[in-house]
Amino acid sequence: MTSYVPNTKETTKHMMDVVGIKDAEELFKSIPSELRLGGDICIDDGKSEIEVRNTIHKIASTNKKYGSCFLGAGVYNHYIPSVVSEIASTQEFLTAYTPYQAEISQGVLQAIFEYQTYICNLTGMEASNASVYDGATALAEACMMSITNSKKKVLVSKGVNPEYIKVLNTWCKYAGLEMELVELDNYKTDVNDMKNKLNSEIASVVLQNPNFYGTLEDMDSVDQVIHSNKSLFISVVNPISLALLKSPVEYNADIAVGEGQPLGNPMASGGPYLGFMAATKKLTRKLPGRIVGQTEDIDGKRGFVLTLQAREQHIRREKASSNICSNQALNALTAAVYLGAMGESGLRQVACKSMENAYHLKDKLSKVDGVEVYQEDIFNEFVATFKCSNDELEEKLKENDILGGLYLGDNKYLFATTELNTQDDIERLVTIIKEVL
Amino acid sequence: MYNELIFEKSIEGANKRNLFNCEKSIVPEKYARKTSLNLPDVAEVDLVRHYQELARKSHGVSNGFYPLGSCTMKYNPVINEEMASICEFTNIHPLQSEEDIQGSLEVMFKLKEVLCEVTGMDDMTLQPSAGAHGELTSLMMIKQFHESNNNAHKNIVFVPDSAHGTNPASAAMVGYDVVEIPSTVDGFVDVEKLCELADENTAALMLTNPNTLGIFEKDIVEIADIIHKVGGKLYYDGANMNAIMGIVRPGDMGFDVMHLNLHKTFSTPHGGGGPGSGPVGCTKELAPYLPNPQVRKQGDKYVLDISEDSIGKVKSFYGNFLVNLRAYTYILSLGGCGLKDASVNAVLNANYMKARLKDHYMMQSEGYCMHEFVMSASKIKEDTGVSALDIAKSMLDAKIHPPTMYFPLIVKEALMIEPTETESLKTLDYACDVLIESAKNAYEDAENLHNAPITMPVRRLDEVTAARKPILKYVKKV
């Protein structure tokens, strides 16, 4: 059994003497005896570190990790520089608590301040918070920000990630809010349908760019429509794509949110990830969660501190607009280190290559007999429609160590590429699909 | 160069990371970005030094004692980190098929099982990312339960006045009216008042046990009875679970639904503010409402199951998997005996500190505490003007992270101390010596304490200007 308890027989005896007890049991006298657990917790005995390693590695070996990945749908297999994982595992960053005691936490606070700056620079927004749980909850929180006494409904394009829509649906249901979906036309938001659904009850309209299916949306054209309805424009964005695509500020979005996983964080079987949220100056004080601000100490030295805390739950309690307490600090730090390691050139290279690979694959696949691709302008993802269903495909791909696209039903697959896909990978994928069809 | 932001260290062309010779964008003009990214350009050596400097200006459990009440800052075992970096876990996409992720599903299933055993709950979800997230999830489940049973009129949630702010905030997010239950002078829930207020509109009572003063609510069985009699549900805030593992279980106390903080009780690191994990456990009755999907075992395969009555999803995918994996590693390492041993020592260590400090600070409860205790510096403040804040800041100079200050709200000049079990007697004595010294200094040299800290990278910061004129990002001076 492993134990992290430094107390020994002697030190325990000494402490009990000081407390004035003979047995640790006396400390639990106040607990009604009928509630006490009779005996030990019914789980396996503790293991040594050697046994723990063996056990966990054995479990890990039943997971299948692929050499080539063409699966995206909101989570992407991007290059993670060695320096990122190294810095993110620094003990001080790993084991520190929330930086409420600013004087001893200037490192963590500055790291988050820099992260906030990065997010503002990528999105063009005035202010960012210190992150929330993930892209889905970031969207839910952004929608909550937009709600007023007279506007309790949000319009969401079907181009938004379905996982996000599910989470937003749960949030709205229990907060007594309404959500309506806007239809797509060839995997792009149907602006006419959006116009028809706009009315004075709509607090905000949500579009994703690139959208879940990889299509580049006309964010400019919806800006006017949404704002003339006096609703807020919320855009869900892929941070890597912002190296090349119009940033939310350029199409007058009010709030920009998204999933920060592509920035140096591994796919990790689903988490932890990080949700980023950035807003205009006007909406800054409505941002939920922690925010780090710059200030000076009594000697006039620059320092950083958690600020605008009067918005938060520990002060507002039931009047807080959100109950959120934590941020995803370590993941945010990871994202910041990634952006520092990559720089503008590196990020552009990643975005360009991811996009180039997608067009390359799209081209090749659309030339395969029995495959149709209907989208034109995409980022790093697209839908391929096959002439018939294929159970063999996944098996064949697996044999070749390739993780294929996401099956959307109806003979459709969502393929994604990143800078890590080689030309070889792409050739092999296309060949196998050709064979199987 | 030192104390500069990464943006201030930027030199054009310094970053030589060349991955592919590909920077030509093929984005059509109408979609293309026209503004600059303003990312810093630094060489890798300077990036590494930058973050080393930031690490030096940070303080983790790995640096020193961290007696933050209610946060359970116990040692974060390194073996957990090693397991969380296994590439068969990190390089897995959450949307891979069930056959592909049997390993991850096994971890989730087994963790669920052991946590149910530890807490006395029947079922559990690992989806919520944090304690507050778990609270929200629990309240959504309670709301759905009542609605499904034609009790939608139940719109009141009781919260003790000593509760953490996330409790009422979570209840309000789900549309409940929050009613505060007063505490008695000893810090217990006023059971009489609760009995008076509980009626057919009661949806739930949110409680933590031990309470935020660190003492066990001995009337818990009666409290559970009162709430259940009016058809309400009893919710357990698991923040203080480190006091009771192997001793008593929330399920046995009568709680219907609860959340755990894996980043507190189960040793996963705090990361400077996250990521955490806030699993929600519940009785059989509430299990159908747990978030989708749930991990189940069919024969010797693990599968993902969808419940029609589920509240839906509260986060994308399955939760903070790598955090959950760390907690699983911890539980495997300690086993049942080890978990109980952790709680017993956590309680002993807290009582030891309480005994050593009781002549210097006002203790908020008589008798033994559980894993934490609250003391007040209000007499010191009255006599000398030195506040709990001043005392806390003086600890920084001794390289000890201060305890939780000014919480719970019902205690003036509160300092909440939770040593945890992973501290030696030497450390506890050192911390007590520092606190006793500060209390003495308050009477001899108050000015010194008002000026603390003096050895940190910065001195006391102007929080007023930071809130009045917020500067939330770096802007290059033109």
Add this chain to the structure above:
Amino acid sequence: MSTPKNLKYTKEHDWLEDLGNDTYKFGITDYAQNALGDIVYVELPDVEDEISAGDTVATVESVKAVSEIVMPFDCTIVEVNEELEDEPEKVNASCYESWIAIIKIDNLEETMTAEEYEKSL
């Protein structure tokens, strides 16, 4: 600071100045600004907002606390003091001059005089 005699007071520590035609200027008293400490932000209502009795009309924040200003009567917002957006500290410095909003009250109920208010503290 003495309590100005020409103003009316509520038990929620608001002051009201009668401007005629059922309109009033309001702000918070010295007791309230002192209890809050350094004020960092004032969340003003929107012009034309209709506030019911007992609802929050504005919020005043300090670093570690927040105070909701509740109107004990129904009212409509006529004008807000936009100066406070950039200089919330004016409320600390001169709380009886730094009005928060001008409101129209149809049914002014019980208020206190300066003496009555001072006694109640």
